[in-house]
Amino acid sequence: MNWGSAAEFFAMGGYGLYVWGSFGACALLMILEPILVRRRHKNILRILRRERLADTFDNQP
Amino acid sequence: MSNRLINWFKFASPQSFYPLAGKMIPWFWALAAIFLIVGLYISFFVAPTDATQGEGYRVIFVHVPAAWMSMFLYCVMAGWAGIGLALNTRLSGMMAQAIAPTGALMAFLSLWTGAFWGKPMWGAWWVWDARLTSALILFFLYIGFIALQAAIDDARRADKAGAILALVGVVNVPIIYFSVKWWNTLHQGASVSIMKSPTMATTMLWGMLIMALAFWMYSIAVILTRVRAIILEREAHTEWVKALPEVRGESR
Numbered sequence: 069m070n071w072g073s074a075a076e077f078f079a080m081g082g083y084g085l086y087v088w089g090s091f092g093a094c095a096l097l098m099i100l101e102p103i104l105v106r107r108r109h110k111n112i113l114r115i116l117r118r119e120r121l122a123d124t125f126d127n128q129p
Numbered sequence: 130m131s132n133r134l135i136n137w138f139k140f141a142s143p144q145s146f147y148p149l150a151g152k153m154i155p156w157f158w159a160l161a162a163i164f165l166i167v168g169l170y171i172s173f174f175v176a177p178t179d180a181t182q183g184e185g186y187r188v189i190f191v192h193v194p195a196a197w198m199s200m201f202l203y204c205v206m207a208g209w210a211g212i213g214l215a216l217n218t219r220l221s222g223m224m225a226q227a228i229a230p231t232g233a234l235m236a237f238l239s240l241w242t243g244a245f246w247g248k249p250m251w252g253a254w255w256v257w258d259a260r261l262t263s264a265l266i267l268f269f270l271y272i273g274f275i276a277l278q279a280a281i282d283d284a285r286r287a288d289k290a291g292a293i294l295a296l297v298g299v300v301n302v303p304i305i306y307f308s309v310k311w312w313n314t315l316h317q318g319a320s321v322s323i324m325k326s327p328t329m330a331t332t333m334l335w336g337m338l339i340m341a342l343a344f345w346m347y348s349i350a351v352i353l354t355r356v357r358a359i360i361l362e363r364e365a366h367t368e369w370v371k372a373l374p375e376v377r378g379e380s381r
Binding site: 089097117 | 183
């Protein structure tokens with residue numbers, strides 16, 4: 069175990085800004101990217117469903 | 130032999146790759162989560178304090194995986210682009226297009242975490258050193274690929290133009306890798322190399338490798354999700370897409 073307390077853990081031996089700045093940026097972007105990608109997939113599915121619905125109305129006599 | 134060929138081409142079609150990718154995604158997320166938990170635990174609680182860099186060296190556990198993935202994904206992207214150019218298969222261009230944003234993200238993270246490591250250790254966020262400059266060029270190559278594809282309306286023509294850019298840009302990957310040997314750089318040499326045994330503590334090495342696996346599995350999961358969206362966007366007017374259960378509204 070490297071850390072005596074939580075405060076010591078967050079201080080990172082004086083390198084807190086740099087260590088957490090790096091891990092934080094990775095965490096932020098690697099949470100954001102999957103959300104955006106999933107939204108893109110949901111969006112095209114919504115468009116396709118709407119088009120299909122429009123098609124069924126067009127094909128009615 | 131002929132059987133194998135048929136199977137390959139079966140999964141090379143967007144129609145059969147779409148459901149296959151959908152089945153694989155949860156497994157890659159699970160692997161990413163496992164490697165991430167183990168990797169982070171080693172990064173912060175097992176790996177010892179560095180003798181010269183103190184706790185500041187812990188940036189390595191995200192910096193090296195991001196940098197490796199940025200180079201590896203570029204090679205995979207160029208590989209798919211090259212296959213698309215040679216065989217004119219539909220899925221190849223979609224794969225290349227799906228990889229580019231995640232590759233760009235990894236290239237950005239390698240530069241960002243590099244800056245946050247360079248500042249305390251070298252006293253500068255950025256220097257025009259061969260390693261840093263070639264890594265910046267890699268980031269611009271990804272951006273250029275994305276911008277070029279976005280600028281061309283016809284998807285197949287966009288794939289071809291992008292493929293040429295991607296293939297020409299591959300020359301940059303060995304330049305990044307060997308830059309620390311070829312030039313006198315501020316950036317340190319490789320601590321892990323296929324030519325010699327690693328020059329770092331075993332627990333640090335394991336932490337780095339497991340974090341690299343986590344980044345790898347994450348990339349595959351995100352890229353497969355994105356390629357599914359791209360397949361639907363490009364094949365929107367085909368019969369098989371209209372017949373998909375999620376489009377027919379039978380399942381959500």
